[in-house]
Amino acid sequence: MKKIIECVPNFSEGRDPEIIEAIAEAIRNVKGCSLIDVDPGRSTNRTVYTFVGGPESIIEGALAAARVARERIDMRKHGGEHPRFGAMDVCPFVPVAGVTMAGCVEIAKNFAARAAQELKIPLYLYEEAAEHDYRRKLPDVRAGEYEGLAEKLQDPRWKPDFGPTDFVPEWGITATGARKFLIAYNVNILGTSNQAHRIALNLREAGRGEDSPGSLKEVKGMGWFVDEYNLAQVTVNLNDYQVTPIHVMYEEAKKEAAALNLAVTGSEIVGVVPLEAMLMAADYYIEKEGLFIYQEDQKIRLAVERMGLNSVAPFKPEEKIIEYIVAEEPDEPLAGMSVREFIEEIAARSSAPGGGSASAAVAAIGSGLGSMVAKLTWGVRKFEGVQPKMMEAIPVLHEVTQKLIPMIDADTSAFNEYMEGLRMPKNSEAEKKARTAKMQAGLKTAIQVPLTTMRLADSAWDALNLVAEYGNPASKSDTQVGARSLETGIWGAYQNVLINMEGIKDEEYRQATLAEAEQLTLRAKEQCEKVLNLLEH
Secondary structure, eight states, rough: OOEEEEEEEESSSSOOOHHHHHHHHHTTTTTTOOEEEEEEEEETTTTEEEEOHHHHHHHHHHHHHHHHHHHHOOGGGGSSSSOBBBBBBEEEEEEEOOOOOHHHHHHHHHHHHHHHHOOOOOEEETTOOSSSSGSSSHHHHTTGGGGHHHHHTTTTOOOSSBSSSSSOTTBBBBEEEEOOOOOOEEEEEEOOOOHHHHHHHHHHHTTTSSTTTOOOTTEEEEEEEEEETEEEEEEEEEEOTSSOHHHHHHHHHHHHOOOTTOEEEEEEEEEEEEEHHHHHHHHHHHHHTOOOOOOHHHHHHHHHHHHTTSSSSSOOOOHHHHHHHSSSOOOOTTTOOOOOHHHHHHHSSSSOOHHHHHHHHHHHHHHHHHHHHHHHHOOGGGGGHHHHHHHHHHHHHHHHHHHHHHHHHHTTTTTTHHHHHHOOOOOSHHHHHHHHHHHHHHHHHHHHHHHHHHHHHHHHHHHHHHHHSOOOOHHHHHHHHHHHHHHHHHHHHHHHHHHHHTTOOHHHHHHHHHHHHHHHHHHHHHHHHHHHHHHHH
């Protein structure tokens, strides 16, 4: 899985367009960073930037932005409505995909250490990165704001976690840390601001006070009226969408509105949203309504429709869902070829693509044929009695096929690391040792690719058995070819594991890997025969 981290730095400048753009441009120029949003506020004199990247690039992006702020923002001249105590006031790192919260804590500390050393600025750690409980919540850390910072820093309890301990008047101080993804979300109400606020009070965690908490955890919110939309909104921050998901907030708001005889006319996501949050909503409505939807794009469409996310502005997944925003075109020169081109490339006078890529392609064809037969059986009236079986098989075979296709190219590039090692110098003992280690690591990578092909293909057998037993009998030959192709793909991948294993010196790794590969090959033979036997009865 691609590693994606979101960074949402807030800078104490919301009025000077040149400074605002200079910070944005600094982020854009960092390779691997995608600047998603720039939200300046004149009255607050504050700008919020949202960008995403990998573990290394996200730190570089934050540092690039901080460098501009260090040069262009002077806190001695700053004033605004929003609480603040630094030129780069806060800089949180948020795990989005493939990264843990602990990983983001380390990223925040790495950023803090580098910023302190290079820019000579002080930083506090807050939220999940805080090393003291009293520094965990941002309002506590920022208490007294910039004006009280000089005195605050004289208190040993408020010594910066990184950087100089003395007051830096032109900068102030920065709070950096790691937190969960915050979703800004509005539910549309055909009513008044007072009515929307009443609903918000019933739902938000703080409720109306300690004696009257709301029903939803990790939710902050209020009600207001939006003149441009001519409707009221319950506007909330979902501080942890895994505790209170978007769809739960929407459905609960509908219940509260119905109790007041008010209509709900959809909702909107302000800013961006993780893919997981949208799929959680889709899965909720799929289960609630007994639907059968397995394709991701259709799940997104269902979530958008059920929550009315197009009601006040178009919801464009490619512009709203983080993973789609940063998605890159897959580097699949082989899988992207026509069938003719792929076969001719295999037949060419070169060692790659070879048997490994061919095996992945054959395995993908095998699971693909099973997927095809299941889909041709599903939804057909005369096969109504086996619909549950097809609904079980289709998602598995569809997903396995999609995952096997990239393995066609992965096998061809599997030897890159080994070849890098082969080209390393070997003049001294140290160089020879480093070269051998690199080559051994490269061989293991070359083994893992066909082994992954075997594992993926193996996960299709149970579903293919269902297709063989309950699928459309008119497609019998397709299922037969699918079974043989799946078995052949696994067998071919196994041969690639064997040939690459010859150079492995790690005996423990060799024995464990060969045992698994042999078991998968044996299971493929047994399962193929089982499928073929089912088709004969």
